[in-house]
Amino acid sequence: MAQSIEQTRDGDALVLRPRGRWVIADAQALDARLAEVRPGAVRRVRIDLAGIEAMDTTGAWLLFRLKRSLEARGAAVSVDHVGAELAPLFAQIEKHPVEPIKRTHRGFGLIVLLAHIGFRTVEFLRLTRALLGFFGEVAITFVRTGAKPRRLRFTPMVAQMQRAGVSAVGIVGLLSFLVGIVMTYIGAQQLKPYGAAIFTVNLLAVGFLRELGGLLAAIIIAGRSGSAFTAEIGAMIVNEEVDAMRTLGLDPIEVLVVPRILGLILTLPFLTFWADFTGLAGGAVICRISLDIPLTTFLAQLHSAVSLWSVFLGIIKAPFFAACIALIGCNEGLLVTRSAESVGRRTTQSVVQAIFLVIVLDALFSIFFNAIGI
DSSP states (O other): OOOEEEEEETEEEEEEEEEEOGGGGGGHHHHHHHHTTTOOOOSSSEOOOOTTEEEOOHHHHHHHHHHHHHHTTTOEEEOOOTTTTHHHHHHHHHHSSOOOOOOOOOOHHHHHEEEEEEHHHHHHHHHHHHHHHHHHHHHHHHHHHHGGGSSSOHHHHHHHHHTGGGHHHHHHHHHHHHHHHHHHHHHHHHHHHGTTTHHHHHHHHHIIIIIIHHHHHHHHHHIIIIIIHHHHHHHHHTTTHHHHHHHHHHHIIIIHHHHHHHHHHHHHHHHHHHHHHHHHHHHHHHHHHHHOOOOHHHHHHHHHHHOOHHHHHHHHHHHHHHHHHHHHHHHHTTTOOOSHHHHHHHHHHHHHHHHHHHHHHHHHHHHHHHHHHH
16 A cells, blocks of 8 residues: 555544555655645644554654654644554654754854864763773772782783783884984984084983883883773673673673783883883984994993983883773773774774873873972
């Protein structure tokens, strides 16, 4: 039967009787039929579904849209003869209505800019509150685990150390070596005309040991391991493995988050030391090739330029960087919904937020160290 919607009067009420198949394949024709409804000034409307042959979500939503439109005019609308087979569908449409896209006036550029800034500010505060709440939950779990050390899953923690640490040695070392070469070239170009090429070693040592080594290692780990944490936990959410853990009485924070945080906290200081070493090695190679500074002279100048405390300053920051990366990665993973698009979006957000927070923390550490005279 072709789709139609019959309009009749029953006293002071308008009766609408949809007929035929109300399915997505005929959505365009159905929309045209509904556009022909002219309720006028009636105060009561009855939608009688007795003539419906078949209906899917699209057809139900179109009728629900008509119902809302009539109610917006001030009419009391009732739906009759829904039937047992259509009742669950209408209940879902009532509970989760699909809002149409509204075209709004763009307004002036300044207004749009202020609205965007306000929206982003509120979003940032919301994310900050959620992350602080997750941090508190993780802290409580750490306290509970510390009270009962047997609850700590040692094997997963070692596995995370291998994935985040040992597997990252190559990429961290290579990039640090290349950055050391670049820094040495830049320093040499600026200092050589003044006959102070030897102080290129000072520039390289201070820059790498205090700042660049730890920051470079943290950024690489944020992009490599932080995103992996989000993707792994997100995939478990999609596959309902996390729900299965909760059904078995297991705490996902204790099973998934704590081993990753501890593994990264124990690993990143060693990667920072490795980045410092390879960065200085790259600088030493260029000093020998371009500046004709032998290795013995390079090491002597390095010893006079920095102290052992300078090495520790860069390594001290590493556990804090690691905790931030792991917390953000795991938090974003647990926020994934059951879709592949959500996994990709949360993974991207994890990397961006982790790198941003690492740089902010590094700036705060630099301000603090300068304030106390270190």
